[in-house]
Amino acid sequence: MMRVVTSPLAAFVDALPVPRRLIAAEHGGRLTVPIRAGAHRFHRDLPEARIWGFGGTVPGPTVEAERGQPVTVEWRNELDGTLPVLVTIAPEAADADGVPVQCMPGLSGGTSDEQAAALAGHTVVHLHGGLTPASYDGWAEDLFAPGQHAVFHYPMEQRAALLWYHDHVMGVTKYDVYAGLAGLWIIRDERERELGLPEGPPFELPLLLQDRNFDLDEEGRLDGQLVHKTDPEVMEAFAPFTTVNGKVWPMLDVQPASYRLRVINGSNARTYRLVLLRDRAPELDRISQIGTDHGLLRSPVSVPPEGLVLASAERADLLVDFSDLEPGSELTLLNTAPAPFDGSPFAAADASDAADLDGLLPYPQVMRFRVLQDQVTRRKIPHQLATDYRSPTPEALAGAPRRAIALVERELDDAPNMLTMRELEIVPDDHTGPLLTLTEGDQTTRYHVVASHFEDATTFFPMLSEHEVWQLINLTDDTHPIHLHLDPFQILSRRPIRHEILQDGTGDFDLAASITLERDPDDQLDHAIDDNERGLKDTIRVNPHEIVELAVRFTTYAGRYMYHCHILEHEDRDMMRPFVTMPADLMPFMA
Numbered sequence: 130m131m132r133v134v135t136s137p138l139a140a141f142v143d144a145l146p147v148p149r150r151l152i153a154a155e156h157g158g159r160l161t162v163p164i165r166a167g168a169h170r171f172h173r174d175l176p177e178a179r180i181w182g183f184g185g186t187v188p189g190p191t192v193e194a195e196r197g198q199p200v201t202v203e204w205r206n207e208l209d210g211t212l213p214v215l216v217t218i219a220p221e222a223a224d225a226d227g228v229p230v231q232c233m234p235g236l237s238g239g240t241s242d243e244q245a246a247a248l249a250g251h252t253v254v255h256l257h258g259g260l261t262p263a264s265y266d267g268w269a270e271d272l273f274a275p276g277q278h279a280v281f282h283y284p285m286e287q288r289a290a291l292l293w294y295h296d297h298v299m300g301v302t303k304y305d306v307y308a309g310l311a312g313l314w315i316i317r318d319e320r321e322r323e324l325g326l327p328e329g330p331p332f333e334l335p336l337l338l339q340d341r342n343f344d345l346d347e348e349g350r351l352d353g354q355l356v357h358k359t360d361p362e363v364m365e366a367f368a369p370f371t372t373v374n375g376k377v378w379p380m381l382d383v384q385p386a387s388y389r390l391r392v393i394n395g396s397n398a399r400t401y402r403l404v405l406l407r408d409r410a411p412e413l414d415r416i417s418q419i420g421t422d423h424g425l426l427r428s429p430v431s432v433p434p435e436g437l438v439l440a441s442a443e444r445a446d447l448l449v450d451f452s453d454l455e456p457g458s459e460l461t462l463l464n465t466a467p468a469p470f471d472g473s474p475f476a477a478a479d480a481s482d483a484a485d486l487d488g489l490l491p492y493p494q495v496m497r498f499r500v501l502q503d504q505v506t507r508r509k510i511p512h513q514l515a516t517d518y519r520s521p522t523p524e525a526l527a528g529a530p531r532r533a534i535a536l537v538e539r540e541l542d543d544a545p546n547m548l549t550m551r552e553l554e555i556v557p558d559d560h561t562g563p564l565l566t567l568t569e570g571d572q573t574t575r576y577h578v579v580a581s582h583f584e585d586a587t588t589f590f591p592m593l594s595e596h597e598v599w600q601l602i603n604l605t606d607d608t609h610p611i612h613l614h615l616d617p618f619q620i621l622s623r624r625p626i627r628h629e630i631l632q633d634g635t636g637d638f639d640l641a642a643s644i645t646l647e648r649d650p651d652d653q654l655d656h657a658i659d660d661n662e663r664g665l666k667d668t669i670r671v672n673p674h675e676i677v678e679l680a681v682r683f684t685t686y687a688g689r690y691m692y693h694c695h696i697l698e699h700e701d702r703d704m705m706r707p708f709v710t711m712p713a714d715l716m717p718f719m720a
């Protein structure tokens with residue numbers, strides 16, 4: 130029998146908020162953004178919550194910039210007081226009725242974490258997707274305290290795209306972003322204007338998706354205060370209520386016209402698989418995807434038949450056509466992705482039954498659109514979009530350095546599991562010690578681990594302008610969205626693997642495993658590359674039983690950057706590593 134829980138909040142009663150626009154050109158390219166504690170109402174029927182926000186709001190203002198026109202931001206840390214989030218690990222994964230505690234509000238018998246409650250607001254800001262000099266990229270350890278300010282220069286020498294800025298503090302990004310420290314950043318350029326794409330409200334709207342949970346008062350009523358809750362079995366917080374631009378399940382009145390929706394998943398951990406429904410039937414044909422993380426695709430693509438999958442930090446630029454709909458028509462955006470997400474399929478036709486308590490998805494609702502009586506405007510979708518990139522040729526990649534990274538989960542007895550990215554190096558045949566072997570046909574490559582934790586020595590030194598191939602090998606049971614700072618990349622392949630972790634194979638540093646490039650008989654995934662992943666990406670999903678190859682070329686800035694899983698609870702528990710880009714002429718002098 131399908132189990133459901135009744136929502137304490139009404140759906141589709143708040144209007145979709147549009148974050149305040151901060152157009153850089155109107156300020157001579159010089160912006161000041163205070164980072165402040167504030168109050169925010171996440172739903173009509175909730176009391177105001179304490180939050181931390183850029184500009185004191187959730188989300189922060191949307192910065193709009195022009196390609197080629199630099200933007201300077203003074204990020205002013207004016208936070209006072211302590212973290213406005215109650216953090217807890219519930220003692221049990223499910224309540225007395227067997228309902229997973231993460232599906233429910235409140236602390237579920239957990240106590241408020243004192244160390245989290247004492248966090249006093251050190252921050253650092255990263256512009257995700259920005260081609261930014263290392264000194265302004267927001268290194269996770271270069272913090273500024275309340276009262277300290279940072280002036281960051283963003284050259285904006287990059288194509289039009291939806292970026293976002295957010296806190297990136299070592300170990301506590303999961304709390305700081307959850308508290309509200311995130312905002313959107315749109316870069317515009319001439320190519321988009323030639324195509325006549327909508328720019329600004331009402332026809333261009335950003336949709337920032339974030340799941341949130343709230344505390345209960347003594348009478349068991351929602352009190353609106355933010356709760357970050359995990360449990361003994363699931364180390365990521367998967368909160369039950371989805372907010373869009375800071376409101377739980379909002380409503381948007383639309384004209385019978387095409388809308389450009391700039392969608393981003395800004396959740397800590399939850400992956401969304403979005404399906405648009407009318408009268409319980411999917412209407413994905415209304416949606417054309419024209420862009421991805423780093424802007425326009427070469428041509429518009431349909432969203433995948435099961436829905437648009439966006440893991441944490443992934444973006445989609447969508448044109449949605451409401452022009453043929455009668456006034457009063459309602460379309461509902463639903464999420465069909467259970468959590469933790471492992472790539473498993475779910476038919477769009479079943480989306481109205483997507484509620485899944487065991488999948489930590491009590492409420493699939495995301496938002497609703499309602500068509501107004503108004504003048505009908507139809508818009509043609511251009512066939513050709515981007516003309517400024519191609520797939521890298523085999524010749525360009527022939528001699529490219531190859532880097533291999535294994536994604537590994539280590540179970541611990543007294544603490545939440547540890548996730549690491551093990552950087553691998555090929556060893557000679559006579560090497561002794563724990564090995565990871567990768568077998569393709571009759572070829573076996575032998576690797577050992579050369580780095581595991583964030584603070585281990587840097588092993589990746591990409592040369593500027595040189596193509597590289599990175600292999601991400603997932604040895605865990607969940608999908609990880611892997612994000613590289615600095616330049617975008619393109620996916621080359623996604624292939625099934627069979628793997629075996631040998632006895633006592635996962636050490637704190639070492640790893641002994643054998644991997645074969647063939648499908649596991651129990652593997653249900655198709656390991657396909659979706660059409661919408663064939664653009665310029667900065668975050669890529671690596672599914673279980675899978676190896677993903679991507680081609681990247683770091684182009685402009687030398688320095689120390691990071692790559693990491695964008696599930697914030699993973700990034701904070703060591704699924705993050707440095708790399709250092711170097712100009713070619715300095716390489717001979719590297720020790």
Ligand SMILES: [Cu+2]
Nearest residue numbers: 609694696699
């Ligand atoms: Cu991860």
